[in-house]
Amino acid sequence: MALRFLVVEGNARDAREQHAHTFGMTPSQSYAAVVESLARDAVCDIAFPADEGANLPDPAGLESYDGVFLTGSALHAYHGQPEVTRQIELARAVFRSRTPLFGSCWGLQMGALAAGGDVGPNPVGREVGFARRLTRTDNGASHPLLAGRPAAWDAPAIHLDLVTALPGDITLLAGNAMTPVQAAEIRFDGGVMWGVQYHPEFSLDELAAIIGRRAGMLIGEGFFRDEADHGDFVADLKALHAEPGRRDIAWRFGLDEQVIDEALRLTEIRNFIDAKVRPYRSERGRA
Template sequence: MRILVAESEPPAAREKRRESVGRSSGETFIKRLAALAPAATCDRVKPADRGAAVPDAAGIEGYDAVFLTGSPLHLYEDTPETRREIDFMRAVFRSGTPAFGSCAGLQVAAVAAGGTVRSMRDRREAGFARRIARRQAGEGHALLDGRPPSFDAPAIHTDEVEALPPGGTVLASNSVTCVQAAEIRYGGGIFWGVQYHPEISLREVAAALRRQAADLIEHGLARDETDVEVHAAAVDALHREPERRDLAWRLGLNEQVVDDDQRMTELRNFLTHLVLPTCSARGRA
């Protein structure tokens, strides 16, 4: 299996993330995929970067799956970086290669297919998205196979999908963000995506909280940096000792987030239910 990981982060954000957790968003995806599909070969590209070598639709056809990472880019802004991301995603759709994206990855796919993204203004999901529930179209959908009727997941975002394009279906929502999980069909391609982050560990959640401390304080989710650090430290401690029920209780988390296998449910489902059957159909099983 050949997998292409498209890193949506621009260079400055990529290096800032590496400083805090030792990996870029694309490198995090590659680490998770190594556990879920150890025989797969993963390549990483950087569509947002100026002058980056990025395959066209014909080149993408040589891959069995494409993954799009999160990013601080705002897809409602017309910038060279967002245009390059959207152009890349349209090539993915044209290639017919199954694609998956988390957070901004979902937003890129939505805009590329004709949908819209907006700022959340004062609303935030910072650390975890709570009480995500299937919509009617999500009942029985393979992306959410194994998830309970309501679950939490790692999430940090300031933007959200405002409207899915024609060919888009909302699979799950919560009280904060309508489009928490979706399927998009466009230009001969199919995309499964989530607004949350099944690929990141609790250590990465803690690091993201620290990186975004000023924003959390500005929007009233913390009084000061000490508040942020106390919360991040508890998340970090649960990462190191996932068996600590006291920390899980204090943070309001259960096995859907704390257990690595259950946290990565959507990644596994994408590979199992969409990528492998497509490989077989293409004669590449």
């Protein structure tokens, strides 16, 4: 029997259509493709809680899944609009269903808010391109989410916001100088979430598409000198995606195999499927 996953799209319609225009897929479609590449027996459904009137699974529907993934988003959790509050309520419902839950970036923030934490803008600014020198905590060194990661590593990332107040039952697993909560396990209302503030699901090509359409913002914030500088960065990301052996580009970016090698980049998602989802499925007698 196939593994059944629900991929929850964090973006409103305009943002996901922009992503599809520049990358060819919406974020949730791309995420589902990654999950299905890691679990050949997987089937993914997609939900759009940011859309008013969207059909969302009821408690029985959530319990029918073997795992749920929450994607990133261009929204800001602290604005409190219905597009956000619907997603927090859905995260609470997933916790209550006890279905294994995984969140990337915005997804981790939704899990933290659902469990009683808080989210706000990072006082030291935006983390763009790559989260550098991610470092495991003592708990993270033995946690299955990070199995196979070295003591420090880099990962694709782009976010301004972060978890600013911890929920009551959380285990910090990794952080870095920019963002103290980079990986965590959150327990709430009988359920468990494994989440990361970075984006292991992003290929360099997808990261290039995201950075590519944010030229004005990133130039204004001082990440690039001008449009030419921004364009060169995006072109190099695309070139390294197409030719992972380009040591010249990898050297300029300061990247190693933890980002360039797709199998290593996807470590946390693979670990979630193998160490959390499959045991959960077996316990429920679905093997």
